[in-house]
Amino acid sequence: MRDDMIIRRERLEDHAAIAALHDDAFPRVDGAARSVESALIDELRGDGDVIEELTFVAELDGEVIGHVMCSAATLGEEPSVGLGPIAVAPALQQQGIGAALIASVIASAEQRGDAAIVLLGDPAYYAHFGFVAASQHHVRSPGAWEDQYFQIKTLRAWRPEQAGPFRYAPAFERLEA
Numbered sequence: 382m383r384d385d386m387i388i389r390r391e392r393l394e395d396h397a398a399i400a401a402l403h404d405d406a407f408p409r410v411d412g413a414a415r416s417v418e419s420a421l422i423d424e425l426r427g428d429g430d431v432i433e434e435l436t437f438v439a440e441l442d443g444e445v446i447g448h449v450m451c452s453a454a455t456l457g458e459e460p461s462v463g464l465g466p467i468a469v470a471p472a473l474q475q476q477g478i479g480a481a482l483i484a485s486v487i488a489s490a491e492q493r494g495d496a497a498i499v500l501l502g503d504p505a506y507y508a509h510f511g512f513v514a515a516s517q518h519h520v521r522s523p524g525a526w527e528d529q530y531f532q533i534k535t536l537r538a539w540r541p542e543q544a545g546p547f548r549y550a551p552a553f554e555r556l557e558a
């Protein structure tokens with residue numbers, strides 16, 4: 382990983398750069414002006430569902446080159462953590478920047494005493510960080526995704542009796558509607 386990169390919490394003045402980053406990193410549907418992901422980020426902020434302590438930018442030479450957002454979810458009746466969206470500037474991918482962002486989320490979630498982090502994504506990538514299919518821990522998906530894509534990383538505070546149905550913040554559900 383580059384030694385001149387900084388990982389820090391996102392700030393209000395980063396918002397435009399974060400939106401541009403997600404618009405660059407994710408494909409846009411049918412020539413849309415914005416990616417679904419940057420719109421989702423606005424909705425999560427608008428709803429007050431962003432977990433600030435688990436939402437980071439990667440900065441290089443004063444530019445935002447990576448971003449990960451976590452939001453308030455529920456697992457059974459308890460609060461939980463949903464990870465995503467995450468993006469790294471296309472020209473700087475495959476250099477460990479995504480890994481640094483995810484490691485920051487995991488370390489901070491451990492520090493906060495969160496029990497688990499849940500996400501939807503490529504199992505080959507997230508396995509690097511100890512994510513496994515959520516079904517292995519009897520955590521049920523809110524959508525009809527293939528089992529292996531809906532993943533969980535259990536943390537030190539995890540207790541098996543916390544298993545149950547997972548729900549993302551409402552902005553994700555509006556996305557699917």
Ligand SMILES: CC(C)(COP(=O)(O)OP(=O)(O)OC[C@H]1O[C@@H](n2cnc3c(N)ncnc32)[C@H](O)[C@@H]1OP(=O)(O)O)[C@@H](O)C(=O)NCCC(=O)NCCS
Nearest residue numbers: 382406467468469474475476477478479480501502503506
């Ligand atoms: C997914 C994404 C965030 C990953 O970020 P990234 O910075 O490219 O990821 P990393 O560099 O940490 O890891 C990518 C690969 O590079 C490898 N890698 C890690 N550190 C590395 C380093 N220092 N040098 C070279 N390769 C490295 C990783 O092992 C990983 O290998 P894998 O392909 O076998 O999994 C990024 O590719 C992205 O923005 N994609 C488009 C948006 C997207 O799909 N978001 C995720 C939706 S779930």
